[in-house]
Amino acid sequence: MLQKQLEYIRKTTDFVPDTAIVLGSGLGSFADEVEPVAIIDFADLPDFPVSTAPGHKGRFIFGFIGKAKVAIMQGRIHLYEGYSAQQVALPIRILRLLGAKQLILTNAAGGINRDFQIGDLMIIEDHISCLVPSPLRGRNIDSLGVRFPDMSEVYSKRLCRIITECALEKGIKTKKGVYIQLQGPAFETKAEIRMCSVLGTDAVGMSTAIEAQAAKHCGFEVCAISCITNLACGLLDRPITSEEVGETATKTAVKFNTLIKATVERIADEY
Secondary structure, three states, rough: OHHHHHHHHHHHHOOEEEEEEEEOOOHHHHHHHEEEEEEEEHOOOOOOOOOOOOOOOOOOEEEEEOOOOEEEEEOOOOOOHHHOOHHHHHHHHHHHOOOOOEEEEEEEEEEEEOOOOOOOOEEEEEOOOOOOOOOHHHHHHHHOOOOOOOOOEOOOOOHHHHHHHHHHHHHOOOEEEEEEOHHHHHHHOOOHHHHHHOOOEEEEEOOOOHHHHHHHHHHHOEEEEEEEEEEEOOOOOOOOHHHHHHHHHOOHHHHHHHHHHHHHHHHHHHH
């Protein structure tokens, strides 16, 4: 399957990205920062999952941010759309096989840490993924990575340092913490959030950890940023809505885009 999709992409463009970026819910406007070379819709790729989540355009954008060569996923694939963990991981593996070496994952997340505020940006230092199916289950693809990959440092300390430095230079406050992925699509119950808190997590969402695990397996250097678009169930006395998530992500777009752009450019400078 991977070979067929790679062949399709290579018929469209021979562009080789250095950094890949996955844009989460409400964060797709960052794609406007790219000087595009080629755009490929997921729907045009053979046997490729299609994004159905609101606000996820579902396409690859290849091009430049300054001198940095990037591949953008404007929208992602989620378990809650009915896809398997292997299908969720498929775009990540494609990006790696296209030549990308660094991966920046982004998402909209609910804040569990009571010190967090709506609109905060959290650098993910670690995650909990054992409550969702692993993309590595089943027959191992030896050409991608080893059967039992080490996950002691999924999120690169070097890339986390770069994000932190860029944030300080741009006057953007960031948090750091542990992210947990649950399956969705329902927002969590109060009891589930209490469980997540006991497990030591700071933010919760419905993506990212599966992608990070697959990325680490296939040799990516990985980092990730959560936009805290809402406070998790039970922290405020009101229901959570997808509209709130989207509105907060839009309001946070300027500082989010500034931070991601600076990070991409710094990665290119250091590479």
